[in-house]
Structure formats: structure tokens, C-alpha cells
Amino acid sequence: MTRHAGGLSIGQVAEKTGLSVHALRFFEREGLFLRPIRRSAGGQRVYDPADVSWLLLCNRFRESGMPIATMKRFAELVRAGSGNEPERLALLEEHERTVQAKIADLTASLAIIHDKVMTYRRHVEEGTAAGVWSPKPGPGRRSA
Amino acid sequence: MTRHAGGLSIGQVAEKTGLSVHALRFFEREGLFLRPIRRSAGGQRVYDPADVSWLLLCNRFRESGMPIATMKRFAELVRAGSGNEPERLALLEEHERTVQAKIADLTASLAIIHDKVMTYRRHVEEGTAAGVWSPKPGPGRRSA
DNA sequence: GCTTGACCTAGAGAGAACTCTAGGTTTTAG
DNA sequence: CTAAAACCTAGAGTTCTCTCTAGGTCAAGC
Numbered sequence: 453m454t455r456h457a458g459g460l461s462i463g464q465v466a467e468k469t470g471l472s473v474h475a476l477r478f479f480e481r482e483g484l485f486l487r488p489i490r491r492s493a494g495g496q497r498v499y500d501p502a503d504v505s506w507l508l509l510c511n512r513f514r515e516s517g518m519p520i521a522t523m524k525r526f527a528e529l530v531r532a533g534s535g536n537e538p539e540r541l542a543l544l545e546e547h548e549r550t551v552q553a554k555i556a557d558l559t560a561s562l563a564i565i566h567d568k569v570m571t572y573r574r575h576v577e578e579g580t581a582a583g584v585w586s587p588k589p590g591p592g593r594r595s596a
Numbered sequence: 597m598t599r600h601a602g603g604l605s606i607g608q609v610a611e612k613t614g615l616s617v618h619a620l621r622f623f624e625r626e627g628l629f630l631r632p633i634r635r636s637a638g639g640q641r642v643y644d645p646a647d648v649s650w651l652l653l654c655n656r657f658r659e660s661g662m663p664i665a666t667m668k669r670f671a672e673l674v675r676a677g678s679g680n681e682p683e684r685l686a687l688l689e690e691h692e693r694t695v696q697a698k699i700a701d702l703t704a705s706l707a708i709i710h711d712k713v714m715t716y717r718r719h720v721e722e723g724t725a726a727g728v729w730s731p732k733p734g735p736g737r738r739s740a
Numbered sequence: 741g742c743t744t745g746a747c748c749t750a751g752a753g754a755g756a757a758c759t760c761t762a763g764g765t766t767t768t769a770g
Numbered sequence: 771c772t773a774a775a776a777c778c779t780a781g782a783g784t785t786c787t788c789t790c791t792a793g794g795t796c797a798a799g800c
Contacts, residue, residue: 463746473747474789482787494796496747509708516705520787541716548713551706555699561660562695564653569692572685605767607776617777618759626757638766640777664757741800748795759784766777 459490459498469507476507482520484510484527516551603634603642613651620651626664628654628671660695 466473480489486506490498513523522543529540610617624633630650634642657667673684
């Protein structure tokens with residue numbers, strides 16, 4: 453695809469964003485873009501750098517577990533133009549809380565997992581087996 | 597179900613673990629338990645307290661994003677009895693790293709999301725709109 | 741001008757982890 | 771004893787997020 457005023461092909465955008473071309477088309481069908489993607493004379497997609505920035509933000513949302521439906525909602529608000537900033541803010545704040553909660557949960561789980569790791573390390577080093585799970589909870593307790 | 601020597605019904609286990617009875621049967625089919633679940637004379641499942649402890653650990657694994665296939669692998673190692681502790685340790689260590697990475701990613705995303713939240717807060721308070729996404733990147737830059 | 745690689749659409753398929761259904765049996769409470 | 775609640779199996783269905791296929795079209799290099 454010849455340069456369309458700084459335009460990028462779907463393949464180039466895929467490379468820059470780490471998303472597959474399939475995923476980019478999928479996102480478009482889902483209405484995640486801020487505006488219609490331009491097309492070349494031959495019908496191929498032409499992306500602007502702004503689309504790439506937006507996709508990078510979307511990627512952050514995705515990586516932090518935001519469902520596509522929510523990204524879509526956010527995109528709709530942005531597309532609707534100014535006036536709904538409080539709604540956008542509310543959406544972002546809620547997602548922020550969600551992410552904070554997720555981090556807290558993971559951190560709690562991590563502590564427990566780390567505990568098991570330490571327990572197993574001791575056992576492996578010392579060649580003992582006490583305190584780890586066994587099929588029939590043999591002589592002692594079962595806990596690691 | 598009459599008490600089978602401290603045994604618990606599937607419903608009781610569901611309540612204690614927060615898993616649905618469907619999920620418990622599913623886990624069993626998937627081979628996530630450390631040993632076959634006993635059955636009452638009438639064919640109903642009878643769980644031991646040890647099964648509940650194991651499920652609670654499994655829940656931690658699940659909540660921290662461990663795939664069922666990996667939990668199954670861990671269960672298999674435990675079922676196989678002692679001797680494979682180094683393998684169990686390796687599995688746990690890898691999961692620990694995965695969780696750490698996940699927390700790091702989320703933390704990075706959170707920083708960016710928090711940034712956007714702060715930006716929007718300012719805009720909403722001041723009634724301005726500069727610096728936030730708009731459909732046609734109007735007068736200024738587009739970044740928030 | 742032709743081959744090769746990138747791109748197009750519409751829609752099917754995948755897989756992860758459940759969840760639910762249908763049709764029937766067992767337990768428990770009154 | 772009986773009715774309701776809980777349980778059983780096997781297997782189909784759901785949700786989410788892509789991913790892949792089939793059957794072409796478009797673009798770029800030699």
C-alpha cells in the first residue's frame with residue numbers, strides 16, 4: 453500500500469501494537485475505534501498514527517482485564533464528543549478500582565504461593581517430606 | 597446425607613469453598629482431586645475435610661490465574677507420592693514468577709490508568725477539554 | 741506482466757472454564 | 771409416608787476473545 457499521507461497498513465499497525473491483523477479487524481467490527489478507518493482506493497485499511505496511540509491505550513485496558521464491552525463503551529463516549537467527561541471519568545475510576553482489587557488479590561495469593569515454594573524448597577534441600585500434601589495424609593498434617 | 601465419619605456433602609463443600617456444585621463435579625472429572633472422592637451407599641459424593649483444604653489451595657491457584665491443566669499436573673505429582681518434590685517445586689516457582697509478572701504488568705497499567713483518571717478529574721473540575729481524546733483531534737494534541 | 745505477499749469479507753472454529761439441562765435417584769424433614 | 775430438597779450422570783450450551791478458513795482482490799518487485 454502506497455503511503456496515504458502518513459497512513460499505515462493493517463500489517464504495520466499490527467507490528468506496532470502487537471495485535472494480530474485478525475484482532476485489528478475484530479476490534480473494528482466491535483466498534484472499538486474512535487472513528488471509521490479510512491480505506492485505500494482498493495479497499496484496504498489505512499490507519500493514522502492517532503489510531504495507533506488509541507490502540508496502545510486499548511492494549512493497556514485489555515492487559516489490565518477490561519472487557520471489550522467496556523472498551524467499546526469508552527470509545528462510544530469519546531466518539532460522542534465533549535460533554536460526557538464525567539461519565540468517562542466514572543468508567544476509568546471504576547476500572548482503576550477493579551485493577552487495584554485485582555492486584556490486591558494477586559498479592560494475597562502470591563504470599564501463599566511463596567509460602568508453599570519456601571516449604572518445598574526446605575523439603576527438597578533437606579530430603580524430608582513432612583508438611584507437604586500426600587495422597588493419604590500419612591503420619592502428620594497435610595498443609596503444603 | 598447422614599454423616600459419613602466427618603464427611604461432607606457436595607453442597608456443604610460448595611458452600612465452604614465458594615465453588616458451585618457444578619464446578620466441583622467438573623473439577624473431579626478434570627482430575628483435580630488428590631484421590632477418588634468417596635461415595636455414600638446411594639452414590640452421593642462424600643468429601644473429607646482434607647479435600648476442602650485442597651480445594652481452598654486450588655482456589656488460590658485459580659484466582660492467581662493458574663490454568664486447570666497446570667493444577668491437574670500438580671495434583672498428579674502429589675498423587676504420585678513423594679519423590680517428585682523437585683518437580684512440584686519447579687511448578688510452584690514458575691507459577692510464582694507468573695504471578696509476579698502479572699502483578700508487575702497490572703501495576704504498570706494501573707499507573708497509566710491513574711494518570712488518565714487524574715487528567716479527566718482536572719478536566720471535569722475545570723470544565724476544560726484539552727488533552728483528552730476527541731473524535732477529530734481538534735486544536736491540540738490527543739493524549740488522555 | 742506476472743508472481744508473491746499482503747489484504748479483503750463473512751463466517752466458522754477454538755479453547756478455557758464453567759454452567760445448565762434433562763431425566764432420574766436419594767435424603768431429609770415433617 | 772410423602773413431598774421437597776439435594777444429589778446423580780452425560781452431555782449440550784454459554785461467554786469471551788480472539789483465530790482461522792475459504793475464496794477471492796490488491797500491490798510491489800523483478
